Amino acid sequence: MAAVPPTTGKKWSSDSRQYLAIEYDDTFLVYFRPSGETHFLNFLSYGMVDAVSSMPLSEEEILARMRTDFSLTAEELPEALVATTLSELDQAGLISALGAGA
Amino acid sequence: MSALSCVASYQRRDLRAALRNGSFTLHLGPFSHLISGASEPLLDYLTDTYRDYPVELSPSDVTDVLLRLEAPNVLRRFVRRQITPNPGFKIPAVPLPLSMAPLAFEMGLNLSVALKCCRFINVHAGVVADETGAIVMSAASGAGKSTLTAALLQHGYRLFSDEFALIGLDQPLLHPYPRAISLKQETIPVVRDMVGDNWISKTVTGTPKGDIAYYRARASDVAQDKIPTKAKLVLFPNFEKGARPVARQLNPAEAIMRLVPASTNYSLLGEPAFHAVTGMLKNIRAYEITYGSTMDSLRLVEQITDQKLV
Amino acid sequence: MQKSALKQIVGIAPLPEKVMDRIDLVRYADANHILGQMASVDTAGVSDRLNDIFRNALLRAGHDHTMLQFEMNRLEHALSGTGIEPVVLKGGAYVAQGKRAAGGRRVSDLDILVTEGELDEVEARLKQAGWSPDEATDNEYDQAYYREHMHELPPLRHAKRGTIIDVHHRLLPKTARSNVDVALMQQSATRVAGTLVKTFDDVDMFIHSAVHAFADGAIDTPARSLVELYMLYSELSFNDTSRLQIRAKAVGASKPVSTALWAIDEFFSADGAPALLNKTLTEKPHFILRWAITSKTFERRLAPLAKALLYIRSHYLRMPLRLLVPHLARKAIAWRPSVQKPVELPFP
Amino acid sequence: MQPEYSFVTIYNGFVVTEKPIVPDTSESDSETSENDRIAERRQLLMLGAAGLPMMLTLKASAQEVLVSQLTCAIKLPKRLRILVDCDGRAWVGTKNIKYTNGKGFKVADIVKFKDDATYAFPAGDVPNYWLPDNCPIEECSNGGGGDDDDDGFDYETASAELDDLMRTSLPSQADGIVLASARMGDGDDDDDEDDCDEDWIDSGYAFYELSKNSTILPVDHTSGTGWSPQANTQGLFIALSLVYESRHGDAPGWPGISCIVSIISYFGTQN
Secondary structure (H helix, E strand, C coil): CCCCCCCCCCEEEEHHEEEEEECCCEEEEEEECCCCHHHHHHHHHHHHHHHHHHCCEEEHHHHHEEEEEEECCCCCCCHHHHHHHHHHHHHHHCCEECCCCC | CCCCEHHHHHHHHHHHHHHHHCEEEEEEEEEEEECCCCHHHHHHHHHHHHCCCCEEECCCCCCCCCEECCCCCCHHHHCEEEEEEEEECCCCCCCCHHHHHHHHHHHHHHHHHHCCCCEEEEEECEEEEEEEEEEEEECCCCCCHHHHHHHHHHHCCEEEEECCEEEEEECCCECCCCEEEECCCHHHHHHHHCCCCCHHHCCCCCCCCCCEEECCCHHHHCCCCCCCCCEEEEEEEECCCCCCHHHHHHCHHHHHHHHHEEEEEEHHHCCHHHHHHHHHCCCCCCEEEEEEEEEHHHHHHHHHCCCCCC | CCCCCCHHHHCCCCCCCCCHHHHHHHHHHHHHHCHHHHHHHCCCCCHHHHHHHHHHHHHHHHHHHHHHHHHHHHHHHHHHHCCCCCCECHHHHHHHCCCCHHCCCCCCCCEEEHHHHHHHHHHHHHHHHCCEEEEEHHHHHHHHHHHHHHHHCEEECCCCCCCCCECCCCCCCCCCCCCCHHHHHHCCCCCCCCCCCCEECCCHHHHHHHHHCCCCCCCCCCCHHHHHHHHHHHHCCCCCCCCHHHHHHHHHHHHCCCCHHHHHHHHCCCHHHHHHHHHHHCCEEEEEHHHHHHHCCCCCHHHHHHHHHHHHHHHHHHCHHHHHHHHHHHHHHHHCCCCCCCCCCCCC | CCCCCEEEEEEEEEEEEEECCCHHHHHCCCCHHHHHHHHHHHHHHHHHHHHCCCCEECCCCHHHHHHHHHHCCCCCCCEEHHHHEECCEEEEEECCCCECCEEEHHHHHHHHHHCCCCCCECCCCHHHHHHHCCCCCCCCCCCCCCCCCCCCCCHHHHHHHHHHHHHCCCCCCCCCCCCCCCCCCCCCCCCCCCCCCCHHHHHEEEEEEEEECCECCHHEEEECCCEEECHHHHHHHHHHHHHHHHHHHHCCCCCCHHHHHHHHHHHHHCC
């Protein structure tokens, strides 16, 4: 999987009308309408999709938000994990960078 | 549809003629099947194992499934009698000796339903039901699913299917499709002991899958083939010789993760399939059960359903 | 199969009365991958069972269309910022533009057209986004060949989704006898609303479909191609049909377009086509070609022969003549139906 | 049958938290379960930092994969040429071999083709159908319309029809249907009549070509008899693919071998 180009300043967003989510004990089953695919997200990846659905956020903002929301330290939630998770979510289409694409 | 006569009510020569003309129409559950290809082994099989199934000798409408059981090619028809299923789309079917016509028939129908019928979510699973709901059993072949299905039929359950859980798209109900239960190799004597010899077809020996016999569906199960029901339990049975019986409850997410890959058309059906599968699992439990004997498997089901079986 | 089959499938002739004939028609439509198209036209008054069968077909097509729309979305995503606006071809174009020809149509791959100069960047971007050369072409030897000789990309498959993008920069192989002026067609391609991709305009869409059906191959899927041509033609305006021939000539596709118009007239008796044929066509396709197309389309008894002829023809259209002589002259004439020489494999 | 474990299982690389089964007394107070949850989450993140994906996409089902096995297509990335000799040897490559009517193949080209071949198949690998028409042992009677076939298939009518068509269309070159005739030199002006006989060979070889982008659907070459390669060049390609597979399995190298292998393996996994 190719690393994503640097995304400094880029804002991420998701559209909650495009997906359906059901929670099963901290695991989220998510149906994404545009692709017709069903994904399993965990608390972190779902938390990220959910966070950017109400307001576009940059990578730094998402990181801060996840650490606060889930009471995690910088050591517990490293920056790199958020970055790779963003890239996975982006590839699946669940989130997109504002201004890129439609 | 008006009431249809069953196979047993027809003369063999009329059945033969209908198969030869390609007008033999089998109705079962939600599907109708047009079958062509007359051969004595197939007639033997249909008049025995499918005796209680409703048929028409000429179709009153188009059918969901078109299955031709044909000789592989012109030469073969004369040289060595062989048979191969042709469900209307290309499959690299292996030609079988004519004596294996039952296998060609069952394989052909399974392929047709698995690949062509997408008004239901098809999950490769056995399903039985009583008045409280259906038990869906999903397992790889060889995990003892057919034996457990047969055992539950002896304890108050009716047969929905040994091959396909058909989940409705509009409502997450299971629909019966009670074809004969396919028994392989060492399960044949086990089930024969359980249900009695006259319920088991002649064994087809030396097939690509070893010995195969079919456990006939009961007339009462065939008669209830239009009555769907909701699921009450999902099981992932796992037969292991000598294993201590264990049941492990699964997070519904894990159950879905296992059911979906056993489906032939989940991805194809998209959003309705998502609703149906999650709807089916709503408020019901899923277990992986491991056991070393049929008795142990029944005891596990007893404990999980809180129902007296044995 | 009766010649009226195609008309019944596109809904301009009533379905057969007899049940067995009706079953046969459904089988024919299914086997030729046009059951969805049949299901998408007028289905009022059909039986519940037939409706069920149609619904099956539409569910399948619906899945394909979702997949295709998403692939276009991913394509845009991959090319964002490059300014490249690929032209989506065939099924993808019909789906994107909501053409009648999209209704119930199964689609598997996304075919796009870019200019030769854009190929390198398109390739780099697609690879970055997870596409890579399909297994069949993924060896050094093949790759080198593409780069040196073809300046084209091998089919690219997405590692995660398994979907295929075929990137073209011409519409026919380089070796083909006729070639189509792609640049001219690209110039008049139009943007799909709300996206960065383009499609040909309606007239060029028809022309491309004709080229694809009659200039580029052995007409592998004749019934499907003919239904597609009919559906595209039926949506052309009067203005479109009157400039069709001129445009076809301008882009170098007169011959396939003539064949297409003949076929529409022959199999669908569409309004307009006959007049057009009389006025502007210099010639009908040769009778053998007509025979071969008809025979192959309707699975007549001689279909294997028709297939052989079309096979010869496709090779002729694709290759310089001298290449043809050795292998076709020696082999194709001795063509036989395929059932007689099976290679028996041991059961695995 | 008391549950004695409660931990995290890794399934397809994705972590699923598991609840102990039964007994109903296991309803623990919410504080403990909240602590459990936090512990689980930390564990997940550690696994994530170690490379475990934080999301999983449900894959197409096993069966759907099976179906796609059947519909896989081989698209030739480039022109493929196959030279076959009378012993059923085959050479596969890309070079051309010059052919001139009345003289045959250019020997130097044949030698070069064999030298540069990407794949070579030993004697007996090519099914009889694709062997050359003119083998040295036989009479060099050519173009007779295939009366050398051995089995009793009913193609007499078909054959007569074809011959008729061939005759009818010979003079016309009708819309793209071109058949070999004695006068078909077509611009190949570099071959002069003074070439001596050793330079040309008119028997013992058949030369086939598949154009670039030829799309081959292996499933088209199956039938009730299992594999049944069609009587054309694609059929030869399929036949050679099967030979390749029998020797090398799914080892990469042969175009589209994975497609062939997937169909073969379908036999074993059906139902």
